[in-house]
Amino acid sequence: MTGPRRASGPLTPLVLKFGGSAFAELEGFTRVARYVAGRAAESGRPVVVVVSAMSGTTGRLKETLERLAPDPHPEAAAMLLTSGETVSVALLTAVLDMVGLRASPLAAAGIGLLAEGPPQHAALLRADPGPLAAALAARPVAVVPGGRAVDGAGRTVMLGRNSSDLSAVALAGALGTPVCELFSDVPGICTADPYLVPAARTLERVAYETVRRMSHHGAKVVHTRAVDWAERHGVLLHCRPLPPSEGDGTVVGQGPPAPAVVVSAEGGGLTRITTLREDGPAEHTLVPGADAADRARRAHRELFPDSAEDAPPAPPKARSAYSGVLIT
Ligand SMILES: Nc1ncnc2c1ncn2[C@@H]1O[C@H](COP(=O)(O)OP(=O)(O)O)[C@@H](O)[C@H]1O
Numbered sequence: 001m002t003g004p005r006r007a008s009g010p011l012t013p014l015v016l017k018f019g020g021s022a023f024a025e026l027e028g029f030t031r032v033a034r035y036v037a038g039r040a041a042e043s044g045r046p047v048v049v050v051v052s053a054m055s056g057t058t059g060r061l062k063e064t065l066e067r068l069a070p071d072p073h074p075e076a077a078a079m080l081l082t083s084g085e086t087v088s089v090a091l092l093t094a095v096l097d098m099v100g101l102r103a104s105p106l107a108a109a110g111i112g113l114l115a116e117g118p119p120q121h122a123a124l125l126r127a128d129p130g131p132l133a134a135a136l137a138a139r140p141v142a143v144v145p146g147g148r149a150v151d152g153a154g155r156t157v158m159l160g161r162n163s164s165d166l167s168a169v170a171l172a173g174a175l176g177t178p179v180c181e182l183f184s185d186v187p188g189i190c191t192a193d194p195y196l197v198p199a200a201r202t203l204e205r206v207a208y209e210t211v212r213r214m215s216h217h218g219a220k221v222v223h224t225r226a227v228d229w230a231e232r233h234g235v236l237l238h239c240r241p242l243p244p245s246e247g248d249g250t251v252v253g254q255g256p257p258a259p260a261v262v263v264s265a266e267g268g269g270l271t272r273i274t275t276l277r278e279d280g281p282a283e284h285t286l287v288p289g290a291d292a293a294d295r296a297r298r299a300h301r302e303l304f305p306d307s308a309e310d311a312p313p314a315p316p317k318a319r320s321a322y323s324g325v326l327i328t
């Protein structure tokens with residue numbers, strides 16, 4: 001009988017992060033569980049699976065809380081806004097078990113992430129590999145709630161909105177995993193949001209700095225602090241489509257800079273279109289929200305004059321029908 005296949009190097013765990021879009025439908029949990037089972041079998045490695053709340057859940061919880069308490073108790077807010085991830089961890093662990101993979105559903109104290117500051121947007125200080133290594137010694141898969149840490153007093157804190165990427169990157173760094181895989185509903189990092197600009201190109205490789213600039217100007221691709229942490233700790237990001245068969249994705253590392261267009265909603269019905277060239281300062285235009293897709297496509301054509309004609313933009317993304325699982 002042959003032992004586990006080694007992909008390369010020592011048996012560092014795989015670190016796979018699935019954003020809320022992976023769980024837009026309940027079947028998403030089954031698809032992710034089967035994929036994780038396949039990767040575990042193929043690589044023979046332990047797997048850390050970082051999950052976000054089903055898309056729309058955290059926003060819905062936030063709206064509900066603000067309706068009741070416009071200036072909410074910080075610890076209560078952190079507790080509520082991290083609860084969507086608890087649901088994802090529990091559901092995914094249950095389905096993993098059904099497909100025959102033994103997994104540990106982790107709570108904040110079992111992750112090894114230490115943070116300080118306001119409970120709703122605490123700053124990550126340190127990632128300790130000990131608790132996860134212990135979980136992985138007991139069962140081959142650990143399911144981790146993204147965006148959650150503990151502070152010095154042992155309280156559960158939130159690392160800010162959209163911070164599951166940061167959790168995944170920090171854990172990869174701590175465990176010595178060279179590549180952190182981030183799965184989403186796009187082919188990778190593109191030269192613009194492909195939902196708004198269908199002619200956007202998927203970048204094969206790109207520099208941390210380009211993704212940091214995109215994120216800084218409002219692109220919801222990879223959390224800025226996740227890019228910073230990845231660069232500081234030498235972790236490559238592999239931004240991949242789900243299903244993974246849809247393309248090779250983008251590797252973010254010490255690659256070349258790339259030009260891009262960023263679309264970001266401002267207050268008062270306005271949208272900011274930002275053009276980022278390989279060098280030079282960002283160029284901004286404020287446009288009415290209704291014109292945003294047209295203007296973004298125009299800005300993208302200026303950057304890439306040989307682009308194909310754009311197809312009509314995709315319909316806006318809906319929240320998961322199950323995002324009201326905690327509060328309807
Ligand atoms: N340049 C870009 N390339 C790829 N995706 C982008 C870009 N700019 C914005 N996005 C948006 O980022 C989204 C992915 O982030 P997010 O909504 O947080 O997904 P997930 O729930 O999978 O983490 C895409 O669905 C897309 O709309």
Ligand SMILES: N[C@@H](CC(=O)OP(=O)(O)O)C(=O)O
Nearest residue numbers: 019020052058161162163164
């Ligand atoms: N609870 C987080 C979840 C998160 O990070 O989402 P995603 O990975 O889908 O961007 C939020 O919406 O703030």
